[in-house]
Amino acid sequence: MSHETDWERPLEQRAKIVVERLNAWYGPVHAIHDISLTILDRRITAVIGPSGCGKSTLLRCLNRMHEVQPGARAQGEVLLNGENIYASGVDPVTVRRRVGMVFQRPNPFPTMSVFDNVAAGLKLHSLLSRTRFADTVERALRRAALWDEVKDKLKKNGAALSGGQQQRLCIARALAVEPEVLLMDEPASALDPMATLAIEDLMRELVQDTTIVIVTHNMQQAARVSDKTAFLLANAQGAGELIEYGDTPQVFTNPKDERTEAYITGRFG
Amino acid sequence: MVAMTGYLLESAWPAITRLGVEFLTRVEWDPVQGIFGALPGIYGTLLTSVLAMAIAIPVSLGVAIFLAELAPNWLRGPASLLVEMLAAVPSVVIGLWGLFVMVPVIRSPIERWLGQSLGFLPFFQGPPFGVGFLAGGLILAIMALPILTAIARDSILAVPSSQREAMLALGATRWEAISQAVLPYARSGIVAAAMLGFGRALGETMAVTMVIGNGYRLTPQLFSPGNTMASKIAIEFNEASGDLYIGALVELGLVLFAITLVVNLLGRIMIRWMAPGQRVGAQQ
Ligand SMILES: Nc1ncnc2c1ncn2[C@@H]1O[C@H](COP(=O)(O)OP(=O)(O)OP(=O)(O)O)[C@@H](O)[C@H]1O
Ligand SMILES: [Mg+2]
Numbered sequence: 096m097s098h099e100t101d102w103e104r105p106l107e108q109r110a111k112i113v114v115e116r117l118n119a120w121y122g123p124v125h126a127i128h129d130i131s132l133t134i135l136d137r138r139i140t141a142v143i144g145p146s147g148c149g150k151s152t153l154l155r156c157l158n159r160m161h162e163v164q165p166g167a168r169a170q171g172e173v174l175l176n177g178e179n180i181y182a183s184g185v186d187p188v189t190v191r192r193r194v195g196m197v198f199q200r201p202n203p204f205p206t207m208s209v210f211d212n213v214a215a216g217l218k219l220h221s222l223l224s225r226t227r228f229a230d231t232v233e234r235a236l237r238r239a240a241l242w243d244e245v246k247d248k249l250k251k252n253g254a255a256l257s258g259g260q261q262q263r264l265c266i267a268r269a270l271a272v273e274p275e276v277l278l279m280d281e282p283a284s285a286l287d288p289m290a291t292l293a294i295e296d297l298m299r300e301l302v303q304d305t306t307i308v309i310v311t312h313n314m315q316q317a318a319r320v321s322d323k324t325a326f327l328l329a330n331a332q333g334a335g336e337l338i339e340y341g342d343t344p345q346v347f348t349n350p351k352d353e354r355t356e357a358y359i360t361g362r363f364g
Numbered sequence: 365m366v367a368m369t370g371y372l373l374e375s376a377w378p379a380i381t382r383l384g385v386e387f388l389t390r391v392e393w394d395p396v397q398g399i400f401g402a403l404p405g406i407y408g409t410l411l412t413s414v415l416a417m418a419i420a421i422p423v424s425l426g427v428a429i430f431l432a433e434l435a436p437n438w439l440r441g442p443a444s445l446l447v448e449m450l451a452a453v454p455s456v457v458i459g460l461w462g463l464f465v466m467v468p469v470i471r472s473p474i475e476r477w478l479g480q481s482l483g484f485l486p487f488f489q490g491p492p493f494g495v496g497f498l499a500g501g502l503i504l505a506i507m508a509l510p511i512l513t514a515i516a517r518d519s520i521l522a523v524p525s526s527q528r529e530a531m532l533a534l535g536a537t538r539w540e541a542i543s544q545a546v547l548p549y550a551r552s553g554i555v556a557a558a559m560l561g562f563g564r565a566l567g568e569t570m571a572v573t574m575v576i577g578n579g580y581r582l583t584p585q586l587f588s589p590g591n592t593m594a595s596k597i598a599i600e601f602n603e604a605s606g607d608l609y610i611g612a613l614v615e616l617g618l619v620l621f622a623i624t625l626v627v628n629l630l631g632r633i634m635i636r637w638m639a640p641g642q643r644v645g646a647q648q
Contacts, residue, residue: 160533164525192535202526206548215544216534265530272534 110174111136111276111306112157117171118334119152119161126152128334130171132325134276139298139307141321141343143314145358148327149335150310151199154278157308158194159187175276192220195274197282199310201261203268205254209245212253212264216272231271238300239267240293258285266294270301277301279309283316295320314359318347326355372618379611387615393580393596395604400612402593402619404580408497409592409620412572413565415501420508421558427509428516433542444517451510459574462503467494467575470502475587490585495577498586500595503571508561515560519553520546552638559631566624569594593620 112134119127127149134140142150155161156169159180172179180190203212211218213232232249236242241263245256253264262285269277279298283291298307298320311317317324324346326339339346339355350356373380379387383400390401431444471494478488523546531545532538547554569592577589578599591599593616604610 158533160529163529163532188535188537191533196533198526198529198533200526202524202530204527204530204545204548206551215531219531219534219536219540219544268530268534 109136110134111138111176112308113172113174113177114153114157115172115174117153117156117169117173119149119156119169120167121152121164122166125332125334127156127327128330128332128336130327130335130337132337132340134306134308135323136306137302137304138322139302139309139320140323140325141317142308142310142325142327143312143317143358144327144335144338145329146312147333148329150327151280152335153327154196154280154308154310157276157278158191158196160191160196162187192272193274194276194278195269195272197262197266197269197277197279199280199284201258201265201285203253203256203261203264205252207253208250209253209256209264210249213267213271215268220272232267235267235271236264238270238297239263240290240297241267259287259290262286263290263294266297274305276306276308279307281310281312283311283313291316314347314361318343326350326352326358328354328358369618369621372614372621376611376615376618378607379615382608383612383615387612388619391582395600395609395612398608400608402616404582405591405593405596405616406619406623407582408500408576408590408596409566409594409623411497411586411590412500412504412576412592413562415497415586416504416508416565417558417562419502419505420512420561423505424509424512424557424561425516425554427513428520429542429547431513431517432520433538433546444514447510447513449510450506451514455507455568455570456574458503458507459571462499462506462571462575463495466502467499470494470499474498479587486584487586490583490587492587493577493589495575496579496587496589497576500572500576500590500592501586503575504565504568507568507571508565511564512557512561515557516550516554519550519557522553523549552635555638556631556635559627559634563624563627563631566627567594567620569598573598593617 110133114130114132117127117130118125130153142153144150152161157173161167161169169181171181173181175190175194204215207215210232213235214228217228217231233242236245241260244260254261256264262282266282283294286294295316298309301307309321321343324341324343325337326346327335328338330336339350339352346355347359350359379400387400387402389403390399391403392399392401393404427447431440435443471492475492475494475498479492482488527545527549528541531541536544572592573595576591576595578591579589580591580596581588597613597617601613604613
């Protein structure tokens with residue numbers, strides 16, 4: 096897999112992130128083993144697999160959030176626009192500014208209002224005036240399909256929302272800083288069907304100018320929204336490996352690996 | 365507690381009835397003439413305690429952040445232990461240390477330097493005695509440090525890592541994640557620590573008595589010898605004679621008790637008000 100030639104490919108097949116032989120550990124626990132895959136620019140990539148197979152770990156390695164946990168470390172290469180984010184001298188802070196993240200469990204800031212939650216990232220690194228904040232915050236909330244529900248309680252506490260609303264608040268918070276890549280770890284697990292569809296619409300809209308990687312347990316969702324699908328499975332030692340990676344229609348209708356087929360048809364996992 | 369208050373009220377009764385409300389506003393304390401005013405004592409207590417908190421809160425917060433967030437793992441245990449052992453040092457030993465080690469340092473260079481460079485402020489005028497409000501405040505700060513640090517550290521450690529991660533994932537530096545996600549989340553615990561420390565400082569007696577210099581004045585000058593209510597009682601109780609004198613000292617104790625009670629109550633209200641997820645001050 097040579098990434099040097101990627102820039103010569105047609106636009107729709109350009110690599111945004113190239114993962115090369117990525118391994119990650121939690122202390123002694125080997126969580127993912129030798130994962131290599133190429134995530135295409137302005138495409139939606141779904142990561143699927145049974146619980147504990149390392150989906151979240153893989154995702155967190157893509158913006159160097161894995162290493163903030165005590166004892167956690169990663170090895171291998173993750174090239175973002177061709178540059179290895181794990182190279183020495185790369186500041187993880189700048190990586191995270193470009194690669195945003197929505198966590199598996201909603202984690203709004205309970206000491207901040209709805210507005211300040213969404214503006215939190217903007218305040219960190221923007222010289223925008225407050226009024227521009229207000230525009231960006233409203234836009235982010237609208238895109239996260241939350242605006243109508245919270246527009247009258249922007250000053251209310253961010254933790255006083257329902258679980259599903261909190262998750263959309265976190266999506267809005269991540270969107271507000273306009274990342275190049277958005278990592279979403281089961282963003283819809285706390286959402287009702289309507290909000291889930293709204294988030295899927297959002298992803299289709301976002302993907303015009305953003306690269307999205309989404310972890311999901313929902314096969315229909317993966318099939319509905321994603322362009323590419325990666326299937327992970329824990330090996331005998333418990334470390335997640337990439338079993339199959341390909342175009343979503345192919346993975347779902349004509350999987351190459353029988354384990355993929357077993358998983359998507361619900362025969363295990 | 366009711367029985368205790370009742371007993372104290374009974375002992376203080378001669379003073380309460382004869383001195384009246386003036387007890388709280390008078391500045392003189394002259395047992396020979398039977399004139400007793402609590403104001404300089406109240407002032408001394410509040411001044412030294414506020415001074416102590418002004419010093420101890422930033423220091424203990426800094427130490428707590430270091431212990432909980434920044435220190436390498438091997439250092440956390442020993443450093444925490446060191447801070448906690450400070451809490452086990454008897455008050456009188458801290459007082460002795462204060463008198464023989466700290467007070468000379470305060471006299472010179474600290475007070476001399478403050479007087480020279482900031483002498484235009486009323487706080488830093490007057491001769492550098494060493495013993496006085498400043499020494500009292502410092503010793504109280506030292507005594508409040510362990511508990512303040514321990515509670516602040518524990519409340520920082522209790523912040524879910526998802527909070528820190530949420531801020532980091534937005535592109536925050538480590539320090540930004542601490543100051544904007546972790547500390548706000550821990551603030552009710554930190555306020556609790558501050559109120560607890562303040563409450564203790566108000567009533568602390570032994571060590572303060574040894575370094576505060578036994579004056580009784582109402583002055584902004586921090587170098588001036590003074591007294592807190594607690595130290596005044598400790599110094600004079602043995603030699604006090606007569607219903608009125610003893611009553612005045614007990615009444616002083618009651619005033620101290622009342623102030624401590626109010627501070628604790630306020631502290632509770634503030635903690636409840638600031639608990640994360642409870643309500644948000646109108647920011648925006
Ligand atoms: N903080 C941690 N400390 C130790 N081990 C961990 C930690 N987090 C995850 N693991 C282990 O790493 C492996 C991969 O975990 P990960 O969270 O990436 O799985 P996942 O695929 O996201 O699962 P799920 O679908 O349940 O979210 C699991 O075996 C898990 O037990
Ligand atoms: Mg997960």
